[in-house]
Ligand SMILES: Nc1ncnc2c1ncn2[C@@H]1O[C@H](COP(=O)(O)OP(=O)(O)OP(=O)(O)O)[C@@H](O)[C@H]1O
């Protein structure tokens with residue numbers, strides 16, 4: 285379980301904090317969706333729980349251990365996987381090599397298992413011939429599926445996504461949502477998605493809205 289305690293954050297000299305004293309818990313086996321107006325601080329919040337940045341006040345615990353204690357590098361490498369709107373794939377290599385690199389960097393138990401990576405890609409409709417092409421030759425939806433599969437295969441318990449369906453059509457968005465649900469419900473991960481899309485938000489097990497500097501659980 286990921287727990288946020290007494291989180292307060294403001295940027296620079298701004299008079300008003302983005303949020304104050306936030307307390308929230310995220311359990312495994314669940315998809316959480318976070319909505320909120322532009323500039324309300326959603327991406328900033330994700331950067332804290334992903335260990336990419338530190339809030340002005342407050343702490344984040346993974347299964348009771350402060351992530352400061354786990355160490356930022358260890359936490360980012362082994363505990364969380366992040367999916368961005370812009371896929372965040374290594375653009376100079378193939379889909380297959382993106383997955384293989386992630387397995388290797390995170391010291392996964394499947395490190396070096398090419399067939400394992402190919403099978404996973406095939407499961408989301410990416411055949412070997414496409415898997416071996418440079419990722420930039422794949423469509424937006426295919427690239428996003430590669431990014432999600434990559435998050436699925438590394439052994440991270442927490443999967444965080446910022447607008448993962450931002451520029452995808454309805455069909456691809458549906459497939460992506462299904463993948464996230466699968467990550468939570470079949471692979472027992474904690475999935476946290478920020479989205480502007482109300483339809484995606486409704487597919488979360490828990491819907492959170494960031495309004496008036498507070499996170500409100502629906
Ligand atoms: N590094 C930074 N330094 C100063 N201010 C920042 C920084 N990053 C974000 N902000 C400000 O903090 C506020 C929240 O930004 P954030 O990106 O978290 O919003 P958001 O909810 O993700 O918005 P959007 O829906 O448009 O992606 C905005 O007013 C933004 O300008």
Ligand SMILES: [Mg+2]
Nearest residue numbers: 326327328446
């Ligand atoms: Mg944002």
